Amino acid sequence: MPGFEFRTVPTIVCRPGAAKNLAAIAAPSLNGAQRVLVVTDRGVRGAGLLDAALASFDDAGVETRVYDQVVADPPEDVVLACAAAGREFGAQAVLGFGGGSPMDTAKVVALLLGGTQKLEDMYGMNRAAVPRLPLALVPTTAGTGSEVTSVAVITTGETSKRGIAAPALYADLAVLDADLTLGLPEHVTAATGIDAMVHAIEAYTGKRFKNPVSDALALAAMRRLHGALERACADGSDRAARADMLLGAMLAGQAFSNSPVGGVHAMAYPLGGIFHVPHGLSNSVVLPPVLRFNAPAAETLYSELAQNIGLATSSAALIEEMERIADAVGIERRLSQLGVSHNDIPRMAEDVAANDRLLPNNPREMTYDDIVAMYEEIL
Ligand SMILES: NC(=O)c1ccc[n+]([C@@H]2O[C@H](COP(=O)([O-])OP(=O)(O)OC[C@H]3O[C@@H](n4cnc5c(N)ncnc54)[C@H](O)[C@@H]3O)[C@@H](O)[C@H]2O)c1
Ligand SMILES: [Fe+2]
Known part of the structure; x- marks a missing residue:
């Protein structure tokens, strides 16, 4: 090793x-x-x-x-x-x-x-x-x-x-x-909570710096966040759920600080920078296409993440569950809902393709054309 x-x-x-x-x-x-x-x-x-x-x-x-x-x-x-x-x-x-x-x-x-x-x-x-x-x-x-x-x-x-x-x-x-965090509005709770889950997922699949400590933290973070997110959204005053969310987000932070995030965050950045879409919401919207794109290169790791939260051992189970959660907590799923149009995609994709800090961490290489296709998929 x-x-x-x-x-x-x-x-x-x-x-x-x-x-x-x-x-x-x-x-x-x-x-x-x-x-x-x-x-x-x-x-x-x-x-x-x-x-x-x-x-x-x-x-x-x-x-x-x-x-x-x-x-x-x-x-x-x-x-x-x-x-x-x-x-x-x-x-x-x-x-x-x-x-x-x-x-x-x-x-x-x-x-x-x-x-x-x-x-x-x-x-x-x-x-x-x-x-x-x-x-x-x-x-x-x-x-x-x-x-x-x-x-x-x-x-x-x-x-x-x-x-x-x-x-x-x-x-x-x-x-x-x-x-x-007790008074955090439901939509902010949902979006920021999914951001934390994305940190755990991307740390666990990081191509360059993934390690046994970041792995253990990412898995522990996912379990806490997955168990608490929908409860915290349904009842903001649920102190146990709020505590799990805050601790889970911190554990995920420790994980991705050492095994940095990749393609999901790279694709989320232009939505924040150009359209001022909140960070967690940006990540949540681009997550499913990036997971689907990465799956051939990350099948084992996505399966482990799925199993870790009690799902079937497959990347498809993880992807379906993240889509289900976004729907359950009322998070937008399409770029057009966030004010993005077809004509915006080329400059967004250029921004992503130039991100040499995050893209090298992604489990599968992402070209400009891949990025355009993923944005189109969720337009
Ligand atoms: N440094 C890192 O490791 C790291 C990681 C991921 C994202 N980020 C960055 O963090 C920023 C996003 O942070 P964020 O998602 O926490 O949102 P944020 O800090 O931008 O806050 C969002 C909104 O929530 C409100 N708010 C915050 N706490 C509240 C509470 N307890 N009750 C009611 N309202 C509350 C704020 O007033 C604000 O209006 C982005 O700039 C993103 O790029 C940094
Ligand atoms: Fe983030």
């Missing part, structure tokens, strides 16, 4: 209600910082999710400055504006609090504030480098797993999504408080 490397965040605290004691939980990982930049978005702040956490910093005598202007699929100007706010504040540490968009922004801002590297020099694999400011992440969606990944995805220019992937992006602390 070829060797492998595995990395993750050094401290993970997983406890319902943890956000209420965030200052005490985070103090050791944030090196006792007295000025903490809190990175979030208006939805999360407006829902009151931050209140208890901020009060805990207040009580501990730690000054916070909240930057709440993050938007979905964060563009570069938001990242730079957030960094400027942190610099002006004299931030000594960064706290990302929200879904993948605030967490990814926080990760990059911690690098920008802690070192001298410019944003444009960070894109790609292993280009971003420490030093960075101490960094803690608190997810409020059960999807991206960004709290434990070494990845941040930024929208560059008008429409392209580019990734920064480097060990420097592993936070010092991830705090999982499932109570924060």
